[in-house]
Amino acid sequence: MSETLWRPTAPLDNLRRRATLLADIRRFFSERQVLEMEVPILSRCATSDPHIDSITADCSGAPAFLATSPEFGLKRLVAAGIGDCYYLGKAFRNGEAGGRHNPEFTMLEWYRVGWDDHRLMIEVGELLSWLLQISRVRSYSYRALFLQHLDVDPHRASFEELKAVVARVLEISFEPAGRDECLDLLMSHHIEPNMDGADEPVITLVYDFPASQAALARVEEDELGVPVARRFEAYAGGMELANGYWELTDAQEQQRRFEADQRYREQNGKPVRPFEARLVQALAAGMPGCAGVALGVDRLLMLACGAARIDEVIAFPIERA
Amino acid sequence: MGTYSTNEFKGGLKVMLDGDPCSIVDNEFVKPGKGQAFNRVKLRNLKTGRVWERTFRSGESLESADVMDRDMEYLYNDGEFFHFMEPETFEQHQADAKAVGDSAKWLKEQDICVVTLYNGAPLAVTPPNHVILEITDTDPGLRGDTAQGGTKPATLSTGAVVKVPLFLEIGESIKVDTRNGEYLGRAKED
Numbered sequence: 001m002s003e004t005l006w007r008p009t010a011p012l013d014n015l016r017r018r019a020t021l022l023a024d025i026r027r028f029f030s031e032r033q034v035l036e037m038e039v040p041i042l043s044r045c046a047t048s049d050p051h052i053d054s055i056t057a058d059c060s061g062a063p064a065f066l067a068t069s070p071e072f073g074l075k076r077l078v079a080a081g082i083g084d085c086y087y088l089g090k091a092f093r094n095g096e097a098g099g100r101h102n103p104e105f106t107m108l109e110w111y112r113v114g115w116d117d118h119r120l121m122i123e124v125g126e127l128l129s130w131l132l133q134i135s136r137v138r139s140y141s142y143r144a145l146f147l148q149h150l151d152v153d154p155h156r157a158s159f160e161e162l163k164a165v166v167a168r169v170l171e172i173s174f175e176p177a178g179r180d181e182c183l184d185l186l187m188s189h190h191i192e193p194n195m196d197g198a199d200e201p202v203i204t205l206v207y208d209f210p211a212s213q214a215a216l217a218r219v220e221e222d223e224l225g226v227p228v229a230r231r232f233e234a235y236a237g238g239m240e241l242a243n244g245y246w247e248l249t250d251a252q253e254q255q256r257r258f259e260a261d262q263r264y265r266e267q268n269g270k271p272v273r274p275f276e277a278r279l280v281q282a283l284a285a286g287m288p289g290c291a292g293v294a295l296g297v298d299r300l301l302m303l304a305c306g307a308a309r310i311d312e313v314i315a316f317p318i319e320r321a
Numbered sequence: 322m323g324t325y326s327t328n329e330f331k332g333g334l335k336v337m338l339d340g341d342p343c344s345i346v347d348n349e350f351v352k353p354g355k356g357q358a359f360n361r362v363k364l365r366n367l368k369t370g371r372v373w374e375r376t377f378r379s380g381e382s383l384e385s386a387d388v389m390d391r392d393m394e395y396l397y398n399d400g401e402f403f404h405f406m407e408p409e410t411f412e413q414h415q416a417d418a419k420a421v422g423d424s425a426k427w428l429k430e431q432d433i434c435v436v437t438l439y440n441g442a443p444l445a446v447t448p449p450n451h452v453i454l455e456i457t458d459t460d461p462g463l464r465g466d467t468a469q470g471g472t473k474p475a476t477l478s479t480g481a482v483v484k485v486p487l488f489l490e491i492g493e494s495i496k497v498d499t500r501n502g503e504y505l506g507r508a509k510e511d
Contacts, residue, residue: 051357095328095379096358098350172376173338184356189376215355233354243354294354 008315014305015315021131021301025088025108028127034084034110039073041066041090046273048261049215053094054273055103065273066092069294070109071216072276075247078111078290079282086110088297099309100239102317106297113290117217117230117246120291121205124234124242127295128203132236132303139205141222149191154183155210155226162186180212193238207232216254217245234295237303244293251283324382327360335367335388338375342367342386342439350379367437367444370422388444393436395428403428405436405443416443424448426481427499448499453508454478455494459485472504 008015026036046054046065054065067073070087077085091107112120125137146154152165162182166172169190176182195204207230211219214229222228230246248254258275265272301313311317325336330348337343343364352358358379365372367388393405393414402415403425414436418425420443427448428434435447459475472484475495483497485504496505 049355051352051355096350096352097328098348101350101352170376171374173381174378181357184353185359185376188351188353188356188359189361213355231355240354 005320007320009311009317009320010313010315014301014307014313017305018301018313021297021304022088024131025127025297028130029086029110032084034086034112035082037074037077037082037085037087038089039067039070039077039087041070041092043067043072044274045072045276045278048258048265048273048275050261050264050268050270053270055092055094063273068093069107071292071294072279074109074111074292075279075287076282078113079285079287084110084112097318100299100302102298102310102314104318104321105310105314107294108297109292109294111247111290111292113288115291116289117207117232117244117291120244120246120293121207121232121234124232124244124293124295125203125205128234128236128241128300131300132201132203134201134203134236136200136202137205138202139207141208142206142210142228143208143222145191145195145206146186149194150186155228180210183210183213188240192235192240195235196238201236204235205232206235209233214248214257215245216248216257218248232293239299239303240296241299241303242293242295244291246291247287247289249283249287249289251280254283255280323385325385326382327362327377327379330360330362335386336364336383337386338364338366338373338383341369342388342444343373344388346372351376352379367439370445386439387441388437388439390435390437392433395430395432395434397430398425398428403446405434405446408433414438414443416446420444421446424499426479427452427454427497429454429479450498450500451496451505452499453494453496454481456485456489456491459489459491461490 042057042059042064044064047068052068054068057064057066069091074085074087088108090104092104096103129135129137143153143155146152150165159179162179163176166176166182166185170185196202208222208228209231211227211229217229217231219227219229232244233240234242262272298310298313305313307313325334330345332345334345335342343366346363346365349361351361360377360379362377363372363374391407393407396404396406402417403421405414424446429452432449436443437445454477456475457478460473471487473487474482475485476482483502483504494508496508498505
């Protein structure tokens with residue numbers, strides 16, 4: 001074993017920058033009267049998201065799971081009446097490791113009571129442009145972005161049409177299994193890397209995602225009468241930074257989505273774990289209308305430091321953790 | 322032969338893709354926050370030298386390629402084949418012009434090269450990073466012009482042509498970087 005494995009992979013200057021960034025984030029929310037909350041990172045329930053895997057633990061002889069995000073805890077607090085709140089701390093996702101991923105990472109997530117996705121997008125733009133010193137913030141609908149980059153309407157194009165676009169712009173080793181896989185490929189491989197102009201840094205907010213990718217967001221009709229997820233993402237430097245929702249508050253619909261996720265996991269040979277039934281109870285008891293967003297702090301720091309890889313901003317990534 | 326899953330892919334791993342042996346150059350995990358995970362992989366086709374970029378679903382596997390790199394001494398060229406020998410076992414291998422490719426112009430007898438074997442036969446030849454070769458042809462030296470830092474083409478004993486400073490003459494030995502064809506300096510051959 002190499003003798004340097006005890007050392008941090010990140011330059012100390014970047015780690016000092018991390019401390020400043022965390023302090024700046026806390027100042028931003030303190031000035032806006034948004035409360036910092038702690039929620040369980042070790043939970044009896046897991047995420048049901050079909051594409052995210054929880055890390056399992058054993059606690060007092062019973063299974064437990066490391067939180068993949070603080071969303072369930074924060075929403076239960078919002079339902080209990082805590083008001084505007086945020087979490088700044090660790091989250092864990094199994095199997096996610098690479099230039100922009102580490103299985104243990106730092107996440108910022110916050111909720112605004114009474115706001116919708118568009119109001120929260122403005123605040124995300126304000127936070128990012130302040131932290132990154134980028135003055136230009138722009139927003140596009142998901143449809144507008146696909147029309148601009150690929151000349152295809154992501155909501156109306158058939159599976160065959162989307163497959164043809166994938167075949168035109170990407171070399172892939174498999175047959176896409178559905179419309180969403182095509183859209184994910186085009187977004188992550190073609191649009192995201194090409195989103196920034198060459199001239200000046202810019203923050204891009206993308207809203208109105210396909211209804212099939214709603215996750216925990218409300219689905220509403222857009223101005224063309226197409227059902228869309230009231231979900232948005234923020235990008236900068238060719239990187240996805242944040243993902244937000246106008247939150248679903250309908251307990252029955254939430255229960256239905258959790259069950260659908262579990263069926264998908266079962267059919268695709270993924271582990272099926274206990275879903276967060278207490279969130280369904282909280283929604284049934286009545287959660288106020290709110291919008292919430294999660295932001296990857298390590299990636300934010302990568303942009304702030306001009307780092308190309310996540311291990312340049314994390315002291316001890318999983319290989320040295 | 323075994324298989325490798327995308328999460329085992331790393332630089333230098335040899336795998337089969339579309340029937341050809343390839344060396345993985347780069348493997349990037351790509352995952353939209355709420356979407357499916359992919360691996361965007363760069364691979365060098367070891368037969369053609371071309372670099373392919375290909376996206377896999379995370380968790381997909383590729384068959385490993387029966388490819389290995391061996392240090393071998395270059396012996397001679399018989400007009401058709403280039404002959405190499407493993408220094409430990411004295412086992413000899415013959416590589417055709419396709420396998421040697423552009424490396425031919427750097428091959429000097431007795432130099433140690435890396436020969437890539439595929440199913441036991443030479444697939445590619447990589448010369449040493451630095452070689453010492455003699456200048457066999459170049460314009461006469463220009464005295465007094467050395468301060469200008471100008472260059473002129475020089476043909477070397479193996480046929481390679483490199484840019485050298487004006488003061489060098491036929492018969493001198495020079496050190497060259499084979500990766501970019503750059504002149505590194507005069508060499509005393511010993």
